[in-house]
Amino acid sequence: MKRASAIWGWILPVVTGAMIIALWYGVRVVTGMQSWILPTPLEVLQAAVHERQLLLAAAGNTAVGALLGFTLAGVAGWVTSIVLGSSLSLRRSLYPWLLVLQMTPVIVLTPIIVLWAGAGLPGIVTVTFLISYFPVVANMTQGLLSTDRNLVALFRMSNASRFQELLLLRVPSALPYFLAGLRIAATLAPIGAIFGEYMVGSSAGGTGGLGFLVYSYNTQIKIPALFATALTSCLLGFIFVAGVALFNWAVLHKWHDSYEQPDR
């Protein structure tokens, strides 16, 4: 039963993928579009192979910016949540302004970021950070506030200090929430970095990340290469999400209900 279901877990997405590719070819054939408007999947692959060195180097650069921004968002999000979770008045004073920050489109802030943080990596990391920070804070704060009331009573009855309650109870019980926030942040971080490179990097020569390639291929009308860049960006995103999933597994699989219980 379980084996069969695992096999279907592989077969179904592959079948869907094949259908999408077939549809893609079909549209191309039926409409007779030019290759520079809609390249075939094969042409995209060919472009990817042809541009592989540029793409790989660019993906590496983007990964560095994304990873830095993501890590910063994770750490800052963790700390902010603990501050927010520890006092109602702090939460009331700060949370609305965090929302304001989240509501402000990053595109509006980009010129200011370039002005303050400078073009290149610092600006890119800042953009990535701004995009991935809020989901971490929102989730982790929710987690800190959702601690089981009976467990809190147990700690209070044992005369636990507020610090012990935070460290030994609230933070560990918020861990699954924190990781859920990180998962969202992981999908956003590469997007943030690429957007940052496109906006910040291109305006000052760029660091040669995927975002810069988008700009460059677009001006050269190398459309298959542009599709290949999209593909590379997807792969980078998957690596980020897989990394967080692995971390999630390492931290939670022994005790959390989201992982299947060992047969006993």
Place this chain on the structure above:
Amino acid sequence: MEANAPIVKFHSVAKRYGDGALVLDGIDLSVETGDFVTLIGPSGCGKSTVLKLVSGLSPWTTGEVTVAGQAPRQARDRQSCIFQDATLLPWLTAQANVELPMRLRGENTAVRRARAAEMLSLVRLNDARDFYPRQLSGGMKMRVSIARALSVAPELLLLDEPFGALDEMTRNHLNEELLALRARAPFTAIFVTHSVSEAVFLSNRIFVMAARPGRFQAEVRVEFPCPRRPELREQPEFQAKVNEVSRLLHQVEGVEVR
């Protein structure tokens, strides 16, 4: 401590939450050292609230509550609590869960390791020390919870319907184990339950409570000698006690229905 000195005293205590109706009214209670006191009554009669007042989790409105002559909060080191859920921390092993109260009191690692291991073997969970709560059955979790509560050798144990969610067989076993543990390291107990036979089996004093407002309706003394064996449940005098308490409970609930 001297035998028969009162450890918990309620002097005409009333309690309301916020501006709500009275949850408890006119509660007078003197629990003596060595007592096993059970509170039984319809839902909403304030049984659990009595425990909250004793543990200092919630303030009373009028009257006075003392534990060992002190304000409840000052006497927390003397007491432990077992809740309806096992309330284990899911990210800690059984062993680490039992160590928790000692850890919160700043006990050193070697002492709490040894003590927790000893407690777990007393509740027959030697082999489950490294298991996480989700790997344990309901009864096993509750035994970890008992080991945790008794690891600090409390003078006073508060039990808030601890066995209510378990099947009857497991519940009977745990009742017997609790009495065996109590014979080894005596503690005074205040126990809240819905089960009349459990109340009769465990306690020497049973308070039948009525609701709206929560108050003591009757006290039943249970004079069976200790140690109490499982066979006691089949004795006619045991059944007679169960019937007596049930009758009182029906009267109280009858009042409530009307």
